[in-house]
Amino acid sequence: MSAPTDAAKAREEAKRKHESLTQLKVSHTLRAYQREWFEGLRKDVFQGGQPYAVVGALVPHEILEALDIPFITDVWYSGLVAAKRQSGYYSNFLDKCGYHRNLSRYAALTLAVMLDEENPDKPWGGLPMPSLLCTSINERSAEVMSAISGAPFIPIEQPVLDRPTPEWWKMSRWQWEDLDGDYRIDALAAQYQDLIAAAEKVAGKKLDYDRLREIINRVNAQEEYFHEIRTIIETAPKLPARLGEVMGQVMGIQWHRGTEWAYQQARAFRDEIKHRADNQMWACPNEQIRLMYVGQGLWQNLDFFTEFEEKYGAVFVRSNYLSIASDGYIRYGGRDPIRALASRYVTMSEQMHIPGLGSAWAIEEARTHRVDGGLSIAGWWGVKTVNQALEEAGIPVLDFPVDAVDGNTWDEQKMRALVSNFIEQRVLPSKAKKNIYA
Amino acid sequence: MQKPQRGAAFQTLAHHYAHRQEAARAAHAAGRKVIGRIGHTVPTELIMAAGAVPILITADLDRKTPVADIYVDPELPPETRTLFEAGVDGDFEFLDLLVLSRPYDKLYYFLKEIYRLGRAPKMPPFAIYDLMQSQREAVRVYNEDRIRDLVKRIGRIAAKVDDAALVAAIETTNSTRALQRRLGNLRATGTVGGVEAMQAIGAGYFMDPQSYAQALASFISEAAAGPALSARHNVLLITAEPLGHTNVHQLIEAAGANVVAEDDTWGARAAGDDISTKLDPLQAILDKYWSDVPTTGVWPPAARETWMMEQAARSDIDAIVMYIPPSDRMLGWDTPRLAKTFRDMGKPVQLLFHDALRDKGRSAIASELEPFFAGIPGRKEAAR
DSSP states (O other): OOOHHHHHHHHHHHHHHHHHHOOOHHHHHHHHHHHHHHHHHIIIIIITOOOOEEEOTTSOHHHHHHTTOOEEEHHHHHHHHHHTTOHHHHHHHHHHTTOOTTSOOTTTHHHHHHHOOSOSOOGGGOOOOOSEEEEETTOHHHHHHHHHHOOOEEEEOOOOOSSOOTTGGGTTTTOHHHHHOHHHHHHHHHHHHHHHHHHHHHHTSOOOHHHHHHHHHHHHHHHHHHHHHHHHHHHSSSOSSOHHHHHHHHHHHHHTTTSHHHHHHHHHHHHHHHHHHHTTOOSSTTOOEEEEEESSOOGGGGGGGGTTHHHHOEEEEEOHHHHHHHHHSOOOOOSSHHHHHHHHHHSTTGGGTSTTHHHHHHHHHHHHHTOSEEEEESOSTTHHHHHHHHHHTTOOEEEEOOOSSOGGGOOHHHHHHHHHHHIIIIIHHHHHHHHHHO | OOOOOOOHHHHHHHHHHHSTTHHHHHHHHTTOOEEEEESTTSOHHHHHHTTOEEEEOOOOTTSOOHHHHHHSOTTSOHHHHHHHHHHHHTTTTTOSEEEEEGGGHHHHHHHHHHHHTTSOTTOOOEEEEOOOOBOSGGGHHHHHHHHHHHHHHHHHHSOOOOHHHHHHHHHHHHHHHHHHHHHHHHHHHTSSOHHHHHHHHHGGGTSOHHHHHHHHHHHHHHHHHSOOOOOOEEEEEEESSOOOSSHHHHHHHHTTEEEEEESSTTTTTSSOSOOOSSSOHHHHHHHHHHHSSOOTTOBSHHHHHHHHHHHHTOTTOOEEEEEOOTTOSSHHHHHHHHHHHHHHTTOOEEEEOSOTTSHHHHHHHHHHHHHHHHTOOSHHHHHO
16 A cells, blocks of 8 residues: 555646646636635534535535535545545545445445545545435445444435436426336435425425525526537637636536536536637647547546647547536426426436447537547446447547556556547547548 | 256246246147246236136347447446347247336337337237335325226237236235145255256246146145255355346356255246235235335335345254346345345355356356355364
8 A cells, every 4th residue: 555645746747737727717716715624614513513524416405505504526536536646545444444445446445535534634624523414326325425424324226217308408408207107206306305305304494485496596507508518619710718627617616516516516517618618718729639528527637638639639628527528417497496407416426438329419519529539548338339329420439447546556658648549549540530431 | 066867747847947038939830829037026827717827038148249239338238238139030929928127118219119110020918017116005096996997908909818827827826826825834844956946936937837737736746755956055145136047056056056046037036926815806916916026126125135134044044145247226225235235144144246148248157156154163063
């Protein structure tokens, strides 16, 4: 197990590099807000003992927001641990606790930090025991957290998508009762009542449904800004913002979705991207190759996406994160806020990789973003089908053999060589061929 | 392990355990409707009540999977890959309907897509039966609707299902459950070995229900009158994945012990409790499969673990073996806690992380089991 001090050194180095690559003003305001938010969390929750929740990414945060319960999202927290270059340490720590290596670390680094009583260098000083847990029923690490903390665990069982619609994004905003199936929405809405009952106990007050409706609508409005940003990236002659910054910004805002800050930050983000595109401020002025990124975020090294600008003029223009914000979250016409929420989450995330749904969406995204190739990270089941569909549509794809958050799987030189070979041997020839036909 | 010679009844059971589609294909050839089920939570009673022949569809894990290698992600269980390949190859063509259960939702999605692409034209009609297994009222309405939908779907393929037919089917399967529980008692008394028991129980998933009940009853009578096996350590086996094979049992027997119970529908948990005859028959069937069929989807942990804790506490259980092959994504989260609980109960525990389906894995398991059992005092010494 690498010593935390090594991690601290690597972190400092990564931080310096990251600063030098930062192009967006909103990246600075996001970081400042995150620092302030964590400081508030530390003060109110970690020191003040205010109850908080640990939740999955695919549960209705809006309900907690409406009840003023602070919460941490397990997978994004894992992402932050990875971004702090401590994922290798915490992955090994889980091994040491007896959790074998084949168990997913994607959400479980939250548990690792909670269990770790020795490391003095925990991310943001570590995590106290939560008062409530709510994740997918398949996230067993949440059950472990519930057992050690004594906090109630509300599992969410997503109903199977028995009638898959490949072009789901065309129906998701207004036609969601048809798309998702009323019986599936009912199933989730019934489970949300369990969550509401448990959350009301923690909050010591009743859920205000009018406030919940406002929050849902504010999320819609925030995602509309993301939609505008995606359209700018799709249609601008060159890429106006680096993918790592875009991904960090999107996830930073999504964590706080429904709040006034998130809405305002999304607007500022849209304004800055528009300004850059209008004034031809490109991430890489020598842009030659446009790549898409498929799968879970490479949270342990977002700056990796900039490595190929100088040598190849290669930029990464697209990830799932911005696009799902636009296509997956927006639900209009939600008179019943619980049903609208249930529809928002009933297939959330899975539509990006369920065979058929994930492939149709990736092909559409490749077309609208004018991409020449794709880099795909394993971790989500169904990704191979997406890759195969892209290949059959003429988009070469590199299967990138790395864990999204586990730093132990990262080998900088090897990864750089893999992508370079891929660009030279697959993307450039494929692009040249297309140019001839054009 | 010294094994007694078994008669024709056991040979019949062992034959159908090995030749899993033989009876169903014969029924299809004879003009009967055959409905396949993938996973143990699809109720056979509904299929029987419709006058059709139920068959559990299982994976041939030695099968080559060239098409699955293109589409199916490596982190999914080998079972998903091989069943996908079988679907693409047309192995299920003889079925009139194939019903997948919730634990196989990913297989359902992959089959849906490959069929949509026109690359698996021999797939029969197929559907998912999405029984949620958390034990809470929030999922009741959804589960009730799903079983009603399944009854309609099966009724369209075979005969319309009515209450009288359901009651008759329940009577048949409850009789079989009683026999399987008697078999469990014989395992405890040492007259039936673990490998034999797995075959005798597993055959029931592939045979005509009446023929199976007859063969099982004959085997039980014969075994009950026969000698006990030589004294061995009695093992409770906890498994991360369904054991549609006897490899782990064989390795344990080769190491000088005997599995007397396993937390798996392929073995000791096949029977469970009877389906209630006091409730509306469809409701009773739903309740049985919702709360008394062990899968990884059962929640809360207490519901998942009650049976195994009761077994672990048995005074005749000498050791506990937990089989957690590389495909595990769930049991591993419970393993440290469960192992500690068992050890606190005074039971030695062996964790097996290798794959019993591969030669290399089997060698590794054998080399771990031998010293483990050698280090446990008790039954062997007593036998001497």
